Amino acid sequence: MGHANGIKTQKISRGKKKKPSPSSRPRKKASLSYLQSVIDNLPVALFAKDVTDDFRFILWNKKQESITTLPREKALGKRDHEIFSAESADYFREVDEAVVKRGKIAEIPEEIIDTEEGGEVYLRTVKVPIQDSETGHSLLIGISEDITDRVKAREQLERLNQNLSEKNRELESTQLQLIQAEKLESIGRLAAGVAHEVKNPLALLLMGVEYISSGIDPDDPNLEVILSEMNEAIERADQIVRGLVDFSSDRQLTREETDLQPLIEHVLLMTRHELTRGSVKVSAKFQKDLPKPLLDSRKFEQVLINLILNAIHAMAESDNASELSIKVTSKTLDKVELNEGARTARRFRKGDTVIYIDVKDTGTGISKKNLEKIFDPFFTTKATGHGTGLGLSVVRKIVELHDGEISIRNRLITEGAHARITLVAPRRDG
Amino acid sequence: MFDNVLTYQRYSENTIQMATKVLAIDDESGFTRLLKLNLEKNGEYEVRVENDSSLAQTAAREFKPDVILLDLVMPGLDGGDVSALFQGDPLLKDIPIIMLTALVSQGETSEDAVAIAGGRPVLPKPVKMETLTACIHEVLDAAAE
Ligand SMILES: Nc1ncnc2c1ncn2[C@@H]1O[C@H](COP(=O)(O)OP(=O)(O)O)[C@@H](O)[C@H]1O
Ligand SMILES: [Mg+2]
DSSP, rough: OOOHHHHHHHHHHHHHHHHOOOTTHHHHHHHHHHHHHHHHHHEEEEEETTTOOOOOEEEHHHHHHHHOOOOOOTTTOOOOEEEEEEEEHHHHHHHHHHHHTTTSSSSEEEEEEEEEEEEEEEEEEEEEEEEEETTTEEEEEEEEOOOOOHHHHHHHHHHHHHHHHHHHHHHHHHHHHHHHHHHHHHHHHHHHHHHHHHHHHHHHHHHHHHHHHTTTOOOOOOHHHHHHHHHHHHHHHHHHHHHHHHHHHOOOOOEOOOOOOHHHHHHHHHHHHHHTTTTTTTEEEETTOOOOOOOOHHHHHHHHHHHHHHHHHHHTTTTOOOEEEEEEEEEEEEOOOTTTTTTTTTOOOOOOEEEEEEEEOSOOOOOEEEEEEEESSOOOOSTTTTTTTTTHHHHHHHHHHOOOEEEEEESSSSSEEEEEEEOOOOOOOO | HHHHHHHHHHHHHHHHGOEEEEEOOOOOHHHHHHHHHHTTSSSSEEEEEOOGGGGGHHHHHHHSSSSEEEESSSSOHHHHHHHHHHTTOOTTTOEEEEESSSSSSGGOOOSSSOOTTEEEEEESSOOOOOOOOOHHHHHHHHHHH
């Protein structure tokens, strides 16, 4: 038949170039059936079309049969349009003509054919245009590899990947919820202090009101002092209450360029009561012309509040005079520094301007054994009701959401802990 | 009300030595400033303010107050420490102390019944002048007995 013919002509044309021997005839026959079995046992699909005869199939091996679920008898002598859907056939014809025109071997990395049984098979096909020197016909050989499994695996992988990133998003939102829950917890801890801080200005206001309501003498020189004190008190109460309301509001992470000094001053105001109660001497130093990092200021306040509360607790446990020092500095990295304390991959590049927020206390410090665990969720050395063990894990999460790093170590010379947050200033292009 | 003011003014003119000496120990300087103005308005009281609790003992020895108003939450020595310190000072131990604090709220101490902690009356902040002066009178009466 046609296909045997194709093979035969090719074989013959090659054989012809060598010297034919008289014994070549029986050997040729044996050779042909041998070749036929090789072709049928190939792990790839093999077909050939006679270009000159309107691209009719002249070769169709076993693997091609199994891939297309179309037996050889139904394919040979037919054109694509008679055995495939019009859409596929149009496509094959287009490719075939292009390959023939170019006269070069072509690879189609992925194509789909519909099987007789209504399925789809993905193929990687190589098409080779050849010339049958004997008949003068131009032929097109196709070699197809069934890559359906590979494509299916890839699609599954993509689906898994998508699933994974969905899970990741879910995890992220859970983490944000955790951050929010931990925040509510720290608000609970701050609430008594905040009430105290609000009642003090209220006490002053009441004093002022009573002074005024017992009769005003317009010439009273105290009046001015009283009114300005009252104004200040209102502002102070307002700031504290507003701070707490802002702080407790749940939002997604929204970062904007933020001036660290007012942020830290605000945090010190919110923790003022705890600091006063613990007789903590506070110093806050800011380098001049600090760059403004991109911060979600409410979330970042949570970081500092947690660090400060931890410091206050540690200092209450120690006999040392309680001193909290906060220092903010900045520098441009001329090399990438290695920080043995940090577990995360380096986030900072040479040429980056980084901002360091150092929070040091004079508390008990942290034992070597505990130092490894302090960032673990629920790790606490505090009695039930005094610590959740979530503070630092949330601190780290928030710092990471800001592309920053945090390390906590013991101070070298004096007793106490030293927390350092490293942030990167927004990169200015150009 | 107006009558009262006149009465007190006359009273203060005549008995200027008799003004009740109040020492207010509280780190809230704005509050103590207005407290002083209010208490001294009618001349019935002479107020000295000490915003630094570590100087409270010296101030008390110097000023020899009739009554001490003592804030509870202060940096350094808190109200409890100061109270203990005075208790151990023979020159100061008999001076009545009224504790002031923003820690308790109105609900915890009713307006007329004053809370007592460690034998000392505790007034919540914010406090009305009327409550405060009533409390001062009461502790002075009790001390006089
Ligand atoms: N500044 C510090 N000084 C000493 N120990 C600290 C300090 N900060 C944290 N720790 C230790 O790390 C533990 C975990 O802290 P954290 O995650 O904030 O949880 P919590 O404060 O609820 O215990 C604390 O229980 C404490 O033992
Ligand atoms: Mg904590």
